Amino acid sequence: MTLYPEQWRDYRWRHWSAVVGLLFGLPTAFFIAYALSHHFNLKIDTALLIVIPVWAALWLWLALRVTRFPCPSCGAPFNSSHRCCHCGLWLYEQAPPNDPPTDPTDQ
Numbered sequence: 001m002t003l004y005p006e007q008w009r010d011y012r013w014r015h016w017s018a019v020v021g022l023l024f025g026l027p028t029a030f031f032i033a034y035a036l037s038h039h040f041n042l043k044i045d046t047a048l049l050i051v052i053p054v055w056a057a058l059w060l061w062l063a064l065r066v067t068r069f070p071c072p073s074c075g076a077p078f079n080s081s082h083r084c085c086h087c088g089l090w091l092y093e094q095a096p097p098n099d100p101p102t103d104p105t106d107q
């Protein structure tokens with residue numbers, strides 16, 4: 001069980017969408033530019049000048065969503081670090097157990 005499960009799920013979604021946007025977005029942008037250049041009889045350079053800024057703007061938006069993710073505890077930007085620099089909450093911090101485990105030798 002983790003604290004703030006929905007917030008950490010949202011963080012994972014933001015993180016992975018930015019990673020996928022980087023790894024697959026750029027090759028996809030080249031493919032789209034290639035297709036546009038053939039379909040509209042453009043030079044590939046012209047098609048790239050149209051498609052790459054669109055991809056870059058989308059990926060920048062995805063990356064900013066990761067860096068601006070609000071700390072679930074205090075609301076300060078988490079800044080993609082492993083620990084909140086404001087309140088000290090660790091990334092994916094585990095919740096303390098409700099009942100401490102019992103020691104079977106304690107009888």
Ligand SMILES: [Zn+2]
Pocket residue numbers: 071072073074075076084085086087088089
């Ligand atoms: Zn915090």
